[in-house]
Amino acid sequence: PNEWLRKEDFVRVLNVNLVGLVEVTLSLLPLVRRARGRVVNVASILGRLAFYGGGYCPSKYGVEAFSDSLRRELRDFGVHVAIVEPGYFRTGMTDIARNLEALEQVWEQAPASVRESYGQRYFESLRKVFEESLRTRCSSDLSLVTGCMEHALTAAHPRTRYAAGWDARLHYIPLSYLPTALADRLLAPALPRPAQAP
Incomplete structure (x- = not known):
């Protein structure tokens, strides 16, 4: 939950997932534009539907x-920009x-009033x-993601978005x-209720 975190927890993730991606993309953009190349960025399904707190979802919304905006700006230069939106996969991040x-650690660092x-x-x-979510939801078939990346880079008619x-x-x-209220209702049962919830 967001309330358990500090600003630094958000900044660390945003720097890697969003600011780093922007920095690398901008540094290579003149070459990509000159070559009429392609940009393929990896976001996440959590860049479309924020399910939990922390910096991950905002960083992936930022990638989206x-x-x-990059796709619209570079269209007239013949540069195609695609986004890969993976679901849950077994990687180091889902260990x-x-x-x-x-x-x-986050629970222990949260202020006592928040824990209460x-x-x-x-x-x-x-x-x-x-734990159950990470154990049961993660696919080990990473070729579903790399296949999307390959198509985005090599296909004659690449898509704008790839759900992997x-x-x-x-x-x-x-x-x-779905309408936000309905999506919220469908996602709510997956999370426990706080002790002091009304």
Whole structure:
């Protein structure tokens, strides 16, 4: 949850996932424009549907926005910009032990008043949901992502957006098109309720 985090926690993720991507893209853009090349940026399905707090979702929303504006600006130069939006895949980022350890550290660094508001039961339930989610949702078939990247780079008619993984295609992308109130209602049961919730 956002309230458990500090500004520095957000900045660290934004610097890597968004600012770093912008910096690399801008530094290579003159060459790409001259070659009438392609830009392929990796966002996430969580760049369309923010499901949890922290810097990851805002950084991926930023990748989407940057890529959209870049695509419109470079169209007349013959440069194609594509976005790959993977679902959940088994990578270093989804390592269960590492994520559970990070969740515990964030919980422990949260102010006492925040921990009291959420309650230990909330933390333990969230930990269980987090672990189960990482254990069951992550696909190990990374070729679904690399196949999208290859198509975006080599196809005669590349798409603008690529949803990688069945969870992205059949669950998250359709959910992102629903009215906000309905999407919120469908996502709510996945999260525990805080101790001091009304």
